[in-house]
Amino acid sequence: MTVHVVLPGGVDDLADPSGGNVYDRRVRSGLGVGAVTVGGSWPHPGASARAELAGVLAGFPDGAVVLLDGLVACGVPEIIGPEAHRLRLAVLVHLPLADETGLDPAEAAGLDAAERAVLRAVSAVVATSPRAARRLVEHHGLAPERVHTVMPGTDPAPLAPGSGGSGRLLCVASVTPRKGQDLLVEALAALADLPWTLDCVGPLRHAGHVARVRDLAERHGLADRVRLTGPLTGEPLDRAYAAADLFVLPSLAETYGMVVTEALARGLPVLASAVPDALGDGGQLLPPGDVEALATALRRWLTDEDARRELRESARRRRGGLPTWAASVRDLERVLASLRG
Structure with missing residues (x-):
């Protein structure tokens, strides 16, 4: 089966990692197909990016099966809609466009309406998760049989030895408002009497949020305990996981949360919010945006050996049942094959 794949530019930039880009690369590789990348400031492309996408789609033969990343597709119904009558289009939604934090209400409403028209x-x-699939069906009024779940896989990894203690905390995520690093610093400010350090590993593209996190750390006297490393990949990222005692992801919204399964693959205990499908029973799921609940969970981890043992055991149990990339590719192949009619 011939499948055409259309992805946003930058998907192969390993120095600027994201879960969506990793997912795109892994399934594209598993399908054994190439991809057309379209540059532009998606989901708000300029005229040249719009023209490029329209030209790419126009070049596919009638009836072709085309998989598009939602970042490229969901904001431009005027381009996708007409081609949907000629091509068999599948759109991969990593994150609903209006779920990104920091959008003003008018922008969010416009993106939401555009996405609804496309889908x-x-x-x-x-x-990328059962919960995300259900939400798309309910929010956009989609026929359930047209919405499919293809969960991300997880690469096997050795158990993380940690620091030998409990206080080395790790958060792997782009430093953006949606990922909640500011909430994590606020929670840790209530635990300044306890021994801990925090490494925030991820791209520093959102200058305003990066400045807020650093300012909070300074204001609470934690600047020497909170480190923003920027993005890490390959062996440096492996070393960061290996050295950690606890993985923390205080996100406000996620569709899956691949970094959580990366941590669990190493047997790392996890405290996280907004990631029920990735976490499963492998850690403690916290309410998004609740600084007090996050501080309480962190204090319990740092002071209660029984709590630490319980979280470690949960992570190791979950480690043995994590989804694989081979299964992800098989699931996606079935979806795409069904479009051939």
């Missing part, structure tokens, strides 16, 4: 027009929608 109603195409042949299939692919979500």
